[in-house]
Amino acid sequence: MTKKKKKKDVKKVEVKETKKLSKRTKICILIGCILVVLLIGFLIYYKVTSKFRYESFVKKIETNYGDKYEIKAPDVCYGNKIKCHNIKPKIKGKVDINKLGDNKIEFEYKYKKNKLVLKQTVKVKDLKEPEIVLNDEEVLVCPNGKILKLNLSVNDNLDGDITDKIQTTLNEKELVIEAEDGAGNKAQRKIEVEPKDDAKPIITINGKTTMSVIKGIEYNDQGANVTDNCDDNIQITTTGSVDVNTVGTYKITYSATDTAGNSNSATRTVSVKEREVGNKVVYLTFDDGPGAYTQKLLDILDKYNVKVTFFVTNQFPKYQNMIGEEARRGHTVAVHTLTHRWNVYESVDAYLADFEAMNDIIEQQTGSRTKLFRFPGGSSNRIYCGHNKTSVPDIINAMNEKGNVYFDWNLSSGDAGGTVSTDQVVKNVTSKMKNNSVVLQHDIKGFSVNAVEKIIQYGLNNGFTFKALDENSPTAHHGVYICK
Ligand SMILES: [Zn+2]
Incomplete structure (x- = not known):
């Protein structure tokens, strides 16, 4: 009976011990389980928090035209706070520093199957101000700021020499020089000056x-x-x-x-x-009148007491009375032509008839006839050839027989041709005036009449005497053109 009891007790202890072990195992398993959960959690965290990481990234950069530019890729890694793998990017695009404008750059980062593209714009701009270089220390400035001497040059990286675009301002003794390039970059330079003006006007x-x-x-x-x-x-x-x-x-x-x-x-x-009576004589002659400007001309001539010659016509009959006025004021009145039509050259008779008819008017107006005349177009005209190839030589003979004297001219004012200004008439006449000049002008042309005063002043100041033509004056013949 005692033995049995002992056996029973041993068994009880074993059971007790077995029961104790399984408790420990359970704890172990529990810990294991927690660890596994933590590990899985960590792995999930690791996976979830992994990404491309970079600190700052500037999307837009400005760089100066012409300056060296190095593309700088941002530092990027892939991972998380525990571990992050640095990645070298693939760079697409480049920067042309010699051309103004935008340059697009792409940085491509790859990590396993993950990809990140960062886009950047690099703007090439003119950021540099021009350079003001003083070439000479001596700077002269007027008190009002006007620059008398300032030798400098202004150069710009893009615009080149812009020296002529400087602006200066004087603030008492400080001269401020400013220059601005096309991109708006400004440069300024200040110079100490002593403004002064000691020069006479x-x-x-x-x-x-x-x-x-x-x-x-x-x-x-x-x-x-x-x-x-x-x-x-x-x-x-x-x-x-x-x-x-x-x-x-x-x-x-x-x-x-x-x-x-x-x-x-x-x-x-x-x-x-005092007016000297010069020994150089000039004959002013006026053709084709009288007309609208004859009265004015007569008054100018009176002012200087100068006598001239009028080769008159009857083209403007309402001024006929001026012929008498010309004579009364001491001028010579001579025949030019009654009509100033070229048909006077059809025959000697036609010419003589025209001459006598004009002389009739002269006689009515002045009380006497004249023997002086001037051919329409001058004695050297070629117009007569188209009417009668012998008329002019024949007329000369016929007129000589009657004691008539013809006059041409040797100094044309040009007022019948290309000259239309008063100043040019003055110049034409005064530049060629010499002793015995017979000057041709037309008193039916206002601009020519307006030149007379200056012509007279020039003549009087240069020792010339103005005279009217008479039978003994130089005739200044051109020479007759012989028709073919
Ligand atoms: Zn004429």
Whole structure:
């Protein structure tokens, strides 16, 4: 009985021990399970949190034209905070630094099956301001800011030499030079200066500084011009005057003062002299009138007491009375033609009839007939050939027999041809005027009549005497054209 009990107790202990073991196993399994769950969780976390990672990425970059540019790929890795694999990108696109504008760059990152593309725009711009280089230290500036001397050059990377585009401003003793290139980049340079103006204005007398005029002839002063280193608009003051009716020496003074107070003056000496009776003679002659401008011409001639010759026509009968006026004022009246039609050259008789008819009118107006005449078109005209090939030589013979004298001219004013301006008529006549000039003008042309005053003034100032033609005057024959 005791033995049995003992056996029973042993069994009980074993069971107890077995029961204890299985509890431990259970704990182990539990821990194992937790670990597995954690591992799976970690793996899931690892997988889920893995991605491309990079700090900052600038989508748009600006770079200066012409400057070296290196494409810089952003640092990108794939992974998570625990582990991240660095990846080298594939770069697509390039940057042309010599061309203004946008350049597109792509950075392509690959990790296993994952891909990331980062797009970047690199804008090539002119970001550089022009460069102002002072070539000479000496800079001269007027008090008003006008630059007298400034030797510099302004160069721009893109626009090249833009020296002529500088702007300057003077702030007391500081000269500010500014330049801006086409892209709007501005450069500025400041220079210390001593603004000053110690130069006098420069006065230039128009025309001659010493001149003489004939007593009684109108004097028009041509004035003077003034220029100044610093000031643009300086007034000129003129003092003195010329009394053309009193012989003597007159001084006309031109003076000017600039803003800095520098003054200057210049003087013209004008001598008024008695009219000398020159030994050079000029014969002014006027054809085709009288007409609308004859009265005006007569008044100009009276003003200078100059006598001329009128070769008259009856083209404008309402001015017939002017023929008498011409004679009364001491001028020579001679025949040009009654009609000024070319059919006067059809025969000697036709010519003589025209001549006598005009002479009749002259006689009515002046009380006497004339022996002086001028051929329409001049004695050298070729028009007569189309009417009668011997008329002009025959007319000359017939007229000579009657004691008539014809006059041509040796100085044409050009007023019948290409010349249509008063100034040109003056120039044509005065440039060729010499002793015994027989000048041809037309008093039916206003612009030509307007030239007479200046022609007379020129002549009187240059020792010429104006005379009217008479039977003994130079005839200035052209020579007859022989028809073929
Ligand atoms: Zn004529």
